[in-house]
Amino acid sequence: MFLTTETFKENAVEALGNEQLQRAMHNVEAGFIGKRKAAADRLPEFDQLRANARDIKNHTLAHLDLYLEAYEANLTAAGGLLHFARNSEEARSVVLDICKRVNARTVTKGKSMISEEINLNEALSAAGVDPIETDLGEYIIQLRGEHPSHIIAPAVHVLKEQVEADFRRVHTHLAPERNLDEPESLLGEARAVLRDKFLKSDIGVTGANFLIAETGTSIIVTNEGNGDLTQTLPRIHIVIASIEKLVPTLDDVSQILRVLARSATGQDFSVYTTLSTGPRRPGDPDGPEEYHVILLDNGRSSMLGSEFQDMLRCIRCGACMNHCPVYHAVGGHAYGSVYPGPMGAVLTPSLFGVDKAGHLPNASTFCGRCESVCPMMIPLPKMMRHWREREFERNLSPATFRAGLSVWAFFATRPWLYHLATRIGMLVLGFAGKARGRFSWLPLAGGWTKYRDLPAPAGATFQAAWAKRPRT
Amino acid sequence: MSAAKHPRVALFVTCLVDMFRPSVGFAAVKLLEEAGCVVDVPAGQTCCGQPAFNSGDRATARAIATRILDTFEAYDYVVAPSGSCGGMLKSHVPELFADDPMQAARANAFAAKTFELVSFLTDVRGMREVNASLAATATYHDSCSGLRELGIKRQPRALLKSVTGLSLTEMGDSEVCCGFGGTFCVKYSDISNKIVGKKAEDIAATGADLLLAGDMGCLMNMAGKLQREGYGERIKVRHVAEVLAGMTDGPPIGEADHGAEN
Ligand code: SF4
Numbered sequence: 001m002f003l004t005t006e007t008f009k010e011n012a013v014e015a016l017g018n019e020q021l022q023r024a025m026h027n028v029e030a031g032f033i034g035k036r037k038a039a040a041d042r043l044p045e046f047d048q049l050r051a052n053a054r055d056i057k058n059h060t061l062a063h064l065d066l067y068l069e070a071y072e073a074n075l076t077a078a079g080g081l082l083h084f085a086r087n088s089e090e091a092r093s094v095v096l097d098i099c100k101r102v103n104a105r106t107v108t109k110g111k112s113m114i115s116e117e118i119n120l121n122e123a124l125s126a127a128g129v130d131p132i133e134t135d136l137g138e139y140i141i142q143l144r145g146e147h148p149s150h151i152i153a154p155a156v157h158v159l160k161e162q163v164e165a166d167f168r169r170v171h172t173h174l175a176p177e178r179n180l181d182e183p184e185s186l187l188g189e190a191r192a193v194l195r196d197k198f199l200k201s202d203i204g205v206t207g208a209n210f211l212i213a214e215t216g217t218s219i220i221v222t223n224e225g226n227g228d229l230t231q232t233l234p235r236i237h238i239v240i241a242s243i244e245k246l247v248p249t250l251d252d253v254s255q256i257l258r259v260l261a262r263s264a265t266g267q268d269f270s271v272y273t274t275l276s277t278g279p280r281r282p283g284d285p286d287g288p289e290e291y292h293v294i295l296l297d298n299g300r301s302s303m304l305g306s307e308f309q310d311m312l313r314c315i316r317c318g319a320c321m322n323h324c325p326v327y328h329a330v331g332g333h334a335y336g337s338v339y340p341g342p343m344g345a346v347l348t349p350s351l352f353g354v355d356k357a358g359h360l361p362n363a364s365t366f367c368g369r370c371e372s373v374c375p376m377m378i379p380l381p382k383m384m385r386h387w388r389e390r391e392f393e394r395n396l397s398p399a400t401f402r403a404g405l406s407v408w409a410f411f412a413t414r415p416w417l418y419h420l421a422t423r424i425g426m427l428v429l430g431f432a433g434k435a436r437g438r439f440s441w442l443p444l445a446g447g448w449t450k451y452r453d454l455p456a457p458a459g460a461t462f463q464a465a466w467a468k469r470p471r472t
Numbered sequence: 473m474s475a476a477k478h479p480r481v482a483l484f485v486t487c488l489v490d491m492f493r494p495s496v497g498f499a500a501v502k503l504l505e506e507a508g509c510v511v512d513v514p515a516g517q518t519c520c521g522q523p524a525f526n527s528g529d530r531a532t533a534r535a536i537a538t539r540i541l542d543t544f545e546a547y548d549y550v551v552a553p554s555g556s557c558g559g560m561l562k563s564h565v566p567e568l569f570a571d572d573p574m575q576a577a578r579a580n581a582f583a584a585k586t587f588e589l590v591s592f593l594t595d596v597r598g599m600r601e602v603n604a605s606l607a608a609t610a611t612y613h614d615s616c617s618g619l620r621e622l623g624i625k626r627q628p629r630a631l632l633k634s635v636t637g638l639s640l641t642e643m644g645d646s647e648v649c650c651g652f653g654g655t656f657c658v659k660y661s662d663i664s665n666k667i668v669g670k671k672a673e674d675i676a677a678t679g680a681d682l683l684l685a686g687d688m689g690c691l692m693n694m695a696g697k698l699q700r701e702g703y704g705e706r707i708k709v710r711h712v713a714e715v716l717a718g719m720t721d722g723p724p725i726g727e728a729d730h731g732a733e734n
Binding site for chain 2: 462
């Protein structure tokens with residue numbers, strides 16, 4: 001696992017100084033926010049749909065055991081095979097065992113965050129199997145040896161010029177003088193290169209946006225259609241999904257789909273919504289011979305019934321990070337884990353421990369914009385605060401910070417002492433800052449004054465002045 | 473005197489106004505009195521408890537909140553010149569007592585009578601205009617908690633429209649966070665700086681000579697950044713209450729009181 005959550009601060013400083021990244025992040029703000037808003041505004045019932053979507057998932061999570069059983073029964077009836085995986089290692093070994101049994105050389109992959117979570121590509125490569133990402137964004141970062149920096153736009157941190165350079169570096173079989181100025185030419189080239197690989201692939205691995213209990217169906221939504229080829233061409237199709245992807249019925253999914261694409265990219269609907277239920281049946285024109293579903297837990301079942309249960313409603317639309325000022329400032333890689341932005345700040349500590357990922361729920365201004373756009377109405381700031389509570393209970397917050405907080409708390413719960421202390425403190429500060437009205441530097445305020453001036457207080461506190469006011 | 477016509481209002485001063493900008497407190501009192509309220513400032517108040525609450529120290533947050541419930545019990549309304557403290561008092565104090573049946577009802581009653589200043593003036597007291605004048609071109613920043621927890625957006629703009637001589641020009645992204653975030657701005661100062669840097673550029677791009685908002689934390693953050701980046705001469709910064717109360721004789725935020733020196 002490429003976990004660098006512990007050095008979040010250092011990662012952030014590096015990201016802030018990375019000029020190319022900063023240019024790319026500007027595109028995120030410009031690209032996603034207006035489109036989502038326009039899509040939401042076009043649909044008067046958008047907020048009602050959000051509430052329905054929330055209720056559907058809440059209901060599912062409250063009865064997850066029943067829906068898992070139903071899903072398994074219906075999947076099995078359709079000829080599919082279900083594998084439960086408690087953690088990443090178990091999930092990886094299911095995939096590797098299948099590869100070994102059929103002597104697979106190459107695996108084509110649709111976009112899947114779960115595959116990132118379980119570090120599947122590294123495991124496949126180590127076993128001598130060639131993993132080939134077929135989503136354009138995933139393909140780009142695979143060429144660059146990177147990880148996704150966004151859950152729906154994995155290469156959003158890469159500029160077009162950088163993609164062109166990478167293609168020229170890797171696709172050496174193509175004419176060097178070819179024109180790659182337009183995004184379309186880059187897409188065309190990637191398609192041509194990938195087409196070959198689709199045909200040679202032994203196994204196709206996809207994620208799932210939803211699993212339908214009623215029918216045993218898995219659903220992926222994509223804009224490139226690569227997911228379809230990934231799951232229909234090879235002999236074996238493996239779906240890897242986490243347990244919270246379950247939804248009771250196709251009707252329920254249809255409701256949630258109405259908020260998914262609108263929240264994610266501002267489209268009314270994604271270009272492809274692909275349903276698959278079991279392997280090829282007699283008479284089917286295409287489809288795999290074997291159909292496997294790996295259901296990953298990885299800490300999620302322990303979120304059920306806890307203050308973090310609401311997070312399991314997440315449908316991975318990415319709206320929270322698209323609207324997050326901290327994400328805009330530092331990009332996805334600084335978060336040091338698979339899931340960046342506000343949803344990652346809540347999910348990552350669940351998956352890898354708050355002792356390692358404590359920075360993430362702390363690095364938030366609690367501006368609440370994420371919650372205001374989340375299609376599943378997940379109270380993200382509230383849950384980040386719950387992580388801070390867990391940290392505080394376990395004495396994980398920095399000692400100096402705790403000491404400062406307890407001094408402050410001592411005064412804040414003793415009004416007379418508090419007013420005395422602030423009165424004296426502000427008199428001193430007010431006197432010191434009188435000439436300029438602000439400070440460029442002040443002892444113990446370095447975190448503030450490094451970047452901005454500190455307005456000086458007036459001198460007398462309001463309470464002191466109020467006590468002395470002329471009475472009428 | 474009927475309570476509905478002349479309610480007893482407790483001013484929740486907020487710690488930043490108390491310490492850094494008493495003029496905002498006096499402006500709030502004036503506005504509340506103009507709205508027909510009988511204003512009191514309970515001496516037993518300190519802070520809304522947000523520093524503890526947002527740092528995960530629920531026990532301290534509850535201890536502070538318990539004091540608050542006692543201190544403000546007797547009043548018809550509690551009003552704070554801050555959306556952030558207002559949000560804490562209105563939304564989060566009840567959350568702190570949700571599992572305590574003894575206190576939950578009191579906390580809910582407290583929340584129901586607690587408001588942010590400008591929304592109280594317009595939404596509760598029905599104020600449509602103020603008696604103030606200021607020759608300035610102002611731009612208004614929507615502070616996050618006020619905007620998203622309390623729905624404050626049109627209220628300050630509506631009242632500002634009635635200030636003689638004042639024109640309002642909107643900045644790009646007025647609903648985007650200024651990067652203050654309480655302790656965030658010092659704990660993650662590099663990120664905070666990036667965010668407030670963008671905000672300063674958005675403000676400067678309007679050509680306004682006055683920045684207004686309803687929260688001292690955000691205002692100090694933005695004023696400090698504007699001044700550090702050399703916009704301080706052109707763009708003055710004030711709490712919206714000072715302008716609405718017509719109390720703009722004192723120095724803007726982060727400026728010296730030249731009047732006092734002469
Ligand atoms: S938390 Fe909400 S906004 Fe963020 S990815 Fe999940 S569903 Fe989308």
